[in-house]
Each structure stands twice: as structure tokens, then as C-alpha cells.
Amino acid sequence: MPVVQYAFKYLLSICIISFSILFSSVNIFANVPELLAQADNHRLMGDYLLAEKAYTEALAKEPKNYRILKSLVEVKVTLKKYADAKPLAEKILALKVMLQKKVKVFVVGQSDVLKGVTSPKTRTPYHFAELVDETVVPAEFGKTNMRNYLDTNVKSKVTYYRLFFLESGKMKLVPKNEVKIEYIGVPRLDHERVQELYAKIQSKLIDASGSAKKLERVTVKGGCFNMGSSKGAVLEGPVHKVCLSPFKIEKYEVTQKSFQSVMKTNPSRFVSADLPVDSVTWQEANQYCKKTGQRLPTEAEWEFAARGGTVTEYYWGEKFDSTRGNFCDTNCDMNVRTADASDGYKYTAPVGKFPPNPLGLYDMSGNVSEWVADWMDTAQNYYIISPKDNPLGPIRKNIRDFDGGANEKVLRGGSWGGGVETLRSAWRKAFFRNYRFENLGFRCAADI
Numbered sequence: 234m235p236v237v238q239y240a241f242k243y244l245l246s247i248c249i250i251s252f253s254i255l256f257s258s259v260n261i262f263a264n265v266p267e268l269l270a271q272a273d274n275h276r277l278m279g280d281y282l283l284a285e286k287a288y289t290e291a292l293a294k295e296p297k298n299y300r301i302l303k304s305l306v307e308v309k310v311t312l313k314k315y316a317d318a319k320p321l322a323e324k325i326l327a328l329k330v331m332l333q334k335k336v337k338v339f340v341v342g343q344s345d346v347l348k349g350v351t352s353p354k355t356r357t358p359y360h361f362a363e364l365v366d367e368t369v370v371p372a373e374f375g376k377t378n379m380r381n382y383l384d385t386n387v388k389s390k391v392t393y394y395r396l397f398f399l400e401s402g403k404m405k406l407v408p409k410n411e412v413k414i415e416y417i418g419v420p421r422l423d424h425e426r427v428q429e430l431y432a433k434i435q436s437k438l439i440d441a442s443g444s445a446k447k448l449e450r451v452t453v454k455g456g457c458f459n460m461g462s463s464k465g466a467v468l469e470g471p472v473h474k475v476c477l478s479p480f481k482i483e484k485y486e487v488t489q490k491s492f493q494s495v496m497k498t499n500p501s502r503f504v505s506a507d508l509p510v511d512s513v514t515w516q517e518a519n520q521y522c523k524k525t526g527q528r529l530p531t532e533a534e535w536e537f538a539a540r541g542g543t544v545t546e547y548y549w550g551e552k553f554d555s556t557r558g559n560f561c562d563t564n565c566d567m568n569v570r571t572a573d574a575s576d577g578y579k580y581t582a583p584v585g586k587f588p589p590n591p592l593g594l595y596d597m598s599g600n601v602s603e604w605v606a607d608w609m610d611t612a613q614n615y616y617i618i619s620p621k622d623n624p625l626g627p628i629r630k631n632i633r634d635f636d637g638g639a640n641e642k643v644l645r646g647g648s649w650g651g652g653v654e655t656l657r658s659a660w661r662k663a664f665f666r667n668y669r670f671e672n673l674g675f676r677c678a679a680d681i
Contacts, residue, residue, distance in 0.1 A: 332422065391407060455477050459474055460474070481678060543658070558647070564578075603646045604644050607642065
């Protein structure tokens, strides 16, 4: 009898193990629409680990499907798996941005719905269509099959795609088990959503990357120089003599790692630890410098440091050199781009990637434009009345730091979004203190 009991228990255990293996492997045989439905349902119910598993299996079957990529990124961000989410988000951001959910439709079943859709001119094995609705469950009765709804309680229903075929100009419901769709690019709104997620991912990874590097500053000996230029805009003149006391200035533009570690926030559009902080207001730059025991450089200090003892239009000479700084090159989206030159970066570059100037300062020409301490005086050109020794710029009274105001602060140095002329040592511009733009950054200075 014990032998019989043992045999029975053994067979029972084998059945249980086999059933468990079969149950755990059922998704191997599921198609992508089924896996997406499972994942979406798990996510809706708050089962993010199960949703992650189903999305991952679906992605293994269709690795270029942006819809799966986007959903998986969102789930991984919810699970705080930022390192896993980063490469997935980058794949989406590398895709072409579309105005609609354009897809290729491949017939895998005997679909009567797609008869007559193929263009007689192209005779292509697939059809171009716009994906209008991803999950449609047709009503049992009546002619309401163009109304979509998702009924998770009805398991026997065949779900459909609602597709607008571009070749025929017809809207059709197509059973999911009879076609396979391939996304072409990523819709603009989804692209923007992933950009927001990517910034959050990068910010979290910056927090996790350890302490910021120790500040590196260059000591600038005092001296006199001719400030301004007669070859640029009116506000760059007249050329006038300025003499400065010694000071220190940061070797690099303030990085996002440094800014985020001090300010506990990161306003940047292009997020990465070693990129310069961008989209920063003058007030934020000024506050950061104060918190680190420094200050913003005066405009005269900035130009003196940028020139590094040179008197030419650029610190390297009179002619522009695309290898010396980050500007709006052939890859730039701005209308000031230089179509026949490239600096190797479409947007901002990690600090220190271009050659330093004679003082050993990096990115004084290009990358991000840099806020300085001075007000801009457009009514009465300050350069005309500027004192010779240690000028501090026009005086403004009763200005509160948090006011945007009708007064502007000076910025210098050109940027990835500016033309080649903005990399000249004398170039200057101004914006309101609360102005936030993706090509604005800064570096700090200090007294000796």
C-alpha cells in the first residue's frame, strides 16, 4: 500500500509541476496584442511588476514597437528602475516624429476586410494606415461597430484595430489576429511625453551618481584691456579701456550635477550630469553662486577672462574655427545655423569638450550663453560712461531679486543655438532676469 501511495504522490507532483510550467509559459505562445492587453490590464490594476513582465515579452517579439517601448518606460519609471528605463526612452527619442499614428499593416490571416485595399499601382505586400483606435470590441447587434470600448470581462470577443487606410481613404475594423502592425515613427505628443520622462530619468540618475566634483577655478591676474569691438553690433562699442583687479573664475560652465546637488532641482532641457545646466534664469544662477560662496562675474571680468590676453575677434584669431566651440552648425534646428560646418554636437556638449582658451578656461565661446552680474543699459550706452577701474555696470535701485522687471541682465559667450558671430569675445546680449531658454547657462567668479 505504501508503494501505491508513493506512486500516486509522485504522479500528482509531476502533474502539478507540468501544470505550473505550462501555466508560467503560457505567454510564450501569446501574440503581441494579447500580451499588450495583459500588460495594460495589469497596469490598470496596479500590478506593475506583472505589467513590466508582459511588456518585456511583447517587446522581445516587436523590438521596434514604440507603443510597447513607451509603456515599458512608464512602468519602469513607476518602479523607479531608471537605469533600465533610460536606453528604452532613448530608442523612442531616436525615432522620427510623426503628426499621426502612422503604421504599416501586414496581413497574417485570411482577412476579408482588407480585400481591395492594396494599391494596383504599388502592389506592396503591406498597407499604410493611420491607427485610429487600438482596441475595438464590436457590438453584438446593430450598426454600432464604429464605437469602441474595452470590456475586460468578455474574453471570447475578438478585438479589432480601427484603421484609416491611406491608399483607399477608407476606415475599416480589422481583427487583430489577422494583421500585424508596425509603427512608423512616434506621434509628436508621445514624443513630448517621453522627453519629459527622459528628463526625469536623467535627473534621478544624476542624484544617484554620487557627489559633485570639487569646483575648479582659474586665478586671473589683474590687468588692463580694450573692452568691446568696433566690428560687431552697436552695443559692442565704443571700444574702451578697462582695468581689473585679480579675481577667480570657474574653469567650466556649471554642470547639471553641480547645480542639482546645490539647488535640488534641474531646469535643463538636455539633461545629463556633465552637460552644462541650461534653461536657467538669472535669479537661479545668482542664487547658486551665492550658495557656493561665489558670485556672478561682472561683464568686464567675463570678457577679460574670455580673451585671455588676445585682441582678436575670437580668442583664437580673426576667422571662425568650427573646432573651437559649440555653435549652431549643420545639425542645428535654428534658422541661424551654418550649413557647411559641424562641431559634432546638435545641442549642448559635455563641459570641457572643446579646446581651452589661453587662460585654461573651457567653453567661453559657445555651448551655453552665460549670465553675468551687470544690467544692460540700452537707453544710455554704458560703454560710453563706464569707469576705467573695475566697472560694475549700470546702477539700478529698489530692484527686488524675484522681480522680472523691465530691466535686463547681460549674457555673454554665444551658444549651441547661436550663429558663429556669437562666439566672438565682445558679443553681448541681454534678457529679463526671469527669462528661461534652453541655451542659457552660467559660471561663477570670486574675489581674491
